Amino acid sequence: MAQVSKTMNTWPWQGLGKAPPEKKPMPIRLKATIQAAAMTAIGFIIYKVFDHLIGPAIVWSLAGLVLIGGWFVPPIFHGFEKFGAKMAYWVSAGLTWGLLVPFFYLTFTFGRLVLILRKIDPMDRAFPDKARDSFWTPRPPVPSMDQYRKQH
Amino acid sequence: MNILGISAFYHDSAAALVRDGKIIAAAQEERFSRKKHDERFPFHAVRYCLHEGGVGPDDLDAVAFYDKPIQKFERLLQTYFAVAPRGLKSFMMAMPIWIREKLWIPLEIQRSLDECHINSEKPELYFPEHHESHAASAFFPSPYPTAAILTVDGVGEWATSTLGHGKGHDLQILSDLRFPHSLGLLYSAFTYFTGFKVNSGEYKLMGLAPYGEPRYVQQIYEHLVSVRDDGSFKLNMEYFDYMAGLTMTNDKFAKLFGGPARPSESNIGQREMDLARSIQVVTEEIVLKMARHLHKVTGEKNLCMAGGVALNCVANGRLLREGPFENIWIQPAAGDAGGALGAALTVWYHVKGNPREADGVKDSMQGAYLGPNFDDEVEAFLQAKGYPAKKLTGPAWAAEIAKRMAEEQVVGLVQGRMEFGPRALGGRSIIGDPRSEKMQSVMNLKIKYRESFRPFAPSCLREHVSDYFDLDRESPYMLLVAPVRRDLWTELTDEQRRIMKDPDLCKRVNVARSKLPAITHVDQSARVQTVERDVNPRYYDIIKAFGDLTGYYCIINTSFNVRGEPIVCTPEDAYRCFMRTEMDCLVLGDFILSKADQPEWKDKVDWRKDYVLD
Numbered sequence: 001m002a003q004v005s006k007t008m009n010t011w012p013w014q015g016l017g018k019a020p021p022e023k024k025p026m027p028i029r030l031k032a033t034i035q036a037a038a039m040t041a042i043g044f045i046i047y048k049v050f051d052h053l054i055g056p057a058i059v060w061s062l063a064g065l066v067l068i069g070g071w072f073v074p075p076i077f078h079g080f081e082k083f084g085a086k087m088a089y090w091v092s093a094g095l096t097w098g099l100l101v102p103f104f105y106l107t108f109t110f111g112r113l114v115l116i117l118r119k120i121d122p123m124d125r126a127f128p129d130k131a132r133d134s135f136w137t138p139r140p141p142v143p144s145m146d147q148y149r150k151q152h
Numbered sequence: 153m154n155i156l157g158i159s160a161f162y163h164d165s166a167a168a169l170v171r172d173g174k175i176i177a178a179a180q181e182e183r184f185s186r187k188k189h190d191e192r193f194p195f196h197a198v199r200y201c202l203h204e205g206g207v208g209p210d211d212l213d214a215v216a217f218y219d220k221p222i223q224k225f226e227r228l229l230q231t232y233f234a235v236a237p238r239g240l241k242s243f244m245m246a247m248p249i250w251i252r253e254k255l256w257i258p259l260e261i262q263r264s265l266d267e268c269h270i271n272s273e274k275p276e277l278y279f280p281e282h283h284e285s286h287a288a289s290a291f292f293p294s295p296y297p298t299a300a301i302l303t304v305d306g307v308g309e310w311a312t313s314t315l316g317h318g319k320g321h322d323l324q325i326l327s328d329l330r331f332p333h334s335l336g337l338l339y340s341a342f343t344y345f346t347g348f349k350v351n352s353g354e355y356k357l358m359g360l361a362p363y364g365e366p367r368y369v370q371q372i373y374e375h376l377v378s379v380r381d382d383g384s385f386k387l388n389m390e391y392f393d394y395m396a397g398l399t400m401t402n403d404k405f406a407k408l409f410g411g412p413a414r415p416s417e418s419n420i421g422q423r424e425m426d427l428a429r430s431i432q433v434v435t436e437e438i439v440l441k442m443a444r445h446l447h448k449v450t451g452e453k454n455l456c457m458a459g460g461v462a463l464n465c466v467a468n469g470r471l472l473r474e475g476p477f478e479n480i481w482i483q484p485a486a487g488d489a490g491g492a493l494g495a496a497l498t499v500w501y502h503v504k505g506n507p508r509e510a511d512g513v514k515d516s517m518q519g520a521y522l523g524p525n526f527d528d529e530v531e532a533f534l535q536a537k538g539y540p541a542k543k544l545t546g547p548a549w550a551a552e553i554a555k556r557m558a559e560e561q562v563v564g565l566v567q568g569r570m571e572f573g574p575r576a577l578g579g580r581s582i583i584g585d586p587r588s589e590k591m592q593s594v595m596n597l598k599i600k601y602r603e604s605f606r607p608f609a610p611s612c613l614r615e616h617v618s619d620y621f622d623l624d625r626e627s628p629y630m631l632l633v634a635p636v637r638r639d640l641w642t643e644l645t646d647e648q649r650r651i652m653k654d655p656d657l658c659k660r661v662n663v664a665r666s667k668l669p670a671i672t673h674v675d676q677s678a679r680v681q682t683v684e685r686d687v688n689p690r691y692y693d694i695i696k697a698f699g700d701l702t703g704y705y706c707i708i709n710t711s712f713n714v715r716g717e718p719i720v721c722t723p724e725d726a727y728r729c730f731m732r733t734e735m736d737c738l739v740l741g742d743f744i745l746s747k748a749d750q751p752e753w754k755d756k757v758d759w760r761k762d763y764v765l766d
C-alpha cells in the first residue's frame with residue numbers, strides 16, 4: 001500500500017488575514033494548582049535560605065488563596081492573575097527604563113564627549129563643507145565571498 | 153538550487169524564491185496579513201513562495217536576508233554617540249525591538265522554516281548589504297548584459313545612495329553616500345512636513361507637485377542641501393530631527409518654511425503644493441546629476457535603478473528624457489520588498505558565480521506577476537458563498553468587460569498572478585474608461601475613498617503608446633511619467649483657466665484637460681503602463697476590446713484597494729472590497745459579477761476603522 005506523505009506546505013489562503021485560532025486555555029483548577037505548588041516551593045526556598053518564617057508564611061498564605069480561588073472562588077483567582085500580569089508589565093518596564101536610561105546617558109553622553117574632544121563626527125555633519133569637491137565615498141571590492149555569510 | 157530571499161523588520165517585508173536563477177515567486181507580506189506596509193517577518197509570504205515552488209523539506213539550499221543587521225545596529229549606536237544626550241526617546245523605542253527581534257534574524261528564519269516543515273539545518277544563510285540587494289534587484293533581472301546601477305533610498309546599513317556597475321553575473325558597488333545624508337530621507341522630511349505619512353505618502357507628495365510652483369527651490373539649496381556637480385550632497389542636519397527625535401523635521405525647518413507642519417488630514421494649502429513642487433524639482437536635479445556622473449564613471453549606455461526614490465516616476469521620466477543613458481530599467485519592486493529578490497539573486501549570480509544570460513530586450517521579471525493565482529479556485533469560491541456570477545471565456549469575456557467600461561462602469565479585476573511591488577498592473581486592478589470626465593473624482597471619492605487631487609494612471613497597448621503619449625518605448629511597470637500628446641489636449645476656456653488657479657484642488661481636478669481626462673494630470677502628464685500580449689494576454693485582450701469598441705486602446709488602471717488597505721490578494725479580499733465600495737462590476741478570473749445581482753452586504757463594524765489611513 002502506498003504511503004501517504006505528509007502535506008509539506010499547505011497554504012490555507014482562505015484563512016489569510018484572520019487571527020489564528022485561539023489556543024485552548026488551561027483549566028482554571030489545574031492552573032491554580034500548579035501556581036499554588038510553585039508558590040509553596042518558592043516559600044520553602046525562602047524559608048531555607050533566610051531561616052525566617054514571616055516571608056514564607058505570606059507566600060504560603062497567598063498560595064492558599066490562589067488554590068482556593070482556583071478551585072472554589074474564580075473571581076479571586078482572576079484577580080490574582082490580573083495583578084500578576086500588571087506586576088510583570090511594570091517590572092519589565094521598570095527594568096527596561098531602569099537599565100537602559102542610565103546606560104544611554106553614561107555610555108552615549110560620555111562617548112559624545114570623547115568624540116567632541118577628539119573632533120570626530122561619525123555623521124560628517126559639517127555644512128556646507130565647501131572644501132570638498134565630492135561626497136561620494138569609494139567602496140573597495142568585497143574581499144571574499146565569505147563576507148556574504150556574515151551579519152556585519 | 154532553491155534560494156529564498158527575505159526582507160523584513162523595516163517596512164514592506166517580503167519573500168522571493170529563486171530557482172537556478174529563475175524567479176519562481178515573490179510577494180509582500182502585507183497582501184496576506186492585510187496590514188499595509190507590514191514590517192513583520194514575512195511568514196505568509198515565505199510560506200506562499202515555498203508552496204508556489206513546490207519546495208520539499210530538504211529542497212531549500214540557501215536563505216538570503218536583504219541586509220546586514222549588525223552593521224545597521226552599529227549605525228544606530230553611532231547615531232546616539234553623535235546626538236547624546238538627545239535621542240533618549242528614540243533609543244528607548246528602538247532598543248527593545250532590536251534586543252527582542254532584529255539581532256536574532258537567523259533564529260527568526262529558522263523558526264519560519266520549521267513552521268513550513270522545511271529542514272532549517274540545511275540552507276546556508278547569506279547577508280548581502282541593503283543597497284547591494286537593491287542593486288542586484290535592479291541589475292540581475294534587467295535585460296542588459298552590462299549596465300550602470302543607481303540605488304537611492306532612505307538608508308540601509310550606512311549607505312543611502314550607491315553607484316554600481318554590473319557586468320554579466322558580477323556586480324560591484326563603486327561608491328556610496330552615507331547616513332544621515334539621504335535623498336530618500338530628505339524627500340520623506342517634506343512628506344512629513346506637508347502632512348503625509350512617511351514611508352507611505354511620498355507618492356502623494358509627488359502627485360501634489362504639479363499643483364504648485366517651485367518657489368522654495370532656492371531656499372532648499374541655500375539652507376538644507378549642499379549639492380556637488382557629481383550629484384553627491386550633504387544635508388544640513390540643523391534642520392532635521394530624524395537622528396535624535398521621533399519626527400523628521402524640527403522647529404528651525406518649520407521657521408524656514410513659514411510655520412509648522414500641516415496636520416494630517418487637514419486642508420492642503422498653496423504652501424504644501426509649492427513645497428511638493430520644490431522638493432520634486434530638487435530631487436530630479438540631484439538624480440540627474442548622479443546619473444550623469446555615473447554615466448561618466450562607467451561609460452555604460454544602460455542604467456538600472458532601485459531603492460524607494462526609484463519609484464519617483466516623474467524623476468524617472470525626466471531622467472529618460474534629459475539624462476545621458478539610452479536605456480533605463482527600474483525594478484518594479486524598487487522599495488525594500490524588492491530587496492528580498494535582490495538578496496536571493498545576489499547569492500545565485502554574484503556569490504555562486506553562475507552565468508547570467510541577458511538578451512538586451514526582455515527582462516526576467518515576468519511582468520512582475522510573481523504572486524499567487526486563484527483563477528482555478530474562483531468557481532468553487534463563488535459556489536461555496538452563493539454569489540451570482542456570469543462565466544465567460546475568450547473574446548466574449550474581454551468584450552463584456554470592455555462594454556461595461558465604455559458604459560462608465562467601474563470594474564474590479566482579479567485575474568492571473570498577483571503583482572510584486574507597489575503597482576497594480578492588471579492582475580489586481582480597478583479599471584475604467586479614461587474618456588470619462590467624472591471618472592477621476594468618482595474613483596477617488598466613491599471607490600478608493602482617497603484624496604481627490606490624486607491622478608490615475610493609464611494602461612495602454614504597447615503598440616499604441618505613441619498615439620497617446622510622448623513616449624517611444626515600453627513602460628511595463630508604470631514607472632515612467634510621460635506627457636500626454638499635444639494633439640489630445642483640450643483648449644481650456646477662460647472659466648476653466650480661472651478654475652485651474654482655484655485653491656480648491658477638487659475643482660481643478662474636474663477640469664478636463666485632454667480627450668483622456670481621467671488619466672491626464674494637471675501638468676498634462678500621465679504615469680504610463682504599456683501592456684504586451686505575451687506578458688499579460690488577458691489584460692491585453694481587455695484593452696484591445698475596449699479600443700475596438702471606442703477607438704482608444706487605453707484604459708484607467710488603479711490598484712484594487714481602498715485607502716489604507718493593501719492591494720487585494722484573494723477572491724475573498726476582492727469581493728469584500730467590491731461590496732464595500734461603489735464599484736459596479738467585479739471580474740474574478742472567468743467570472744463577471746454585477747453589483748446589482750449580489751446579496752446585501754453588511755459589515756458588523758465600521759470597516760473603515762480596519763485600515764490605518766496612509
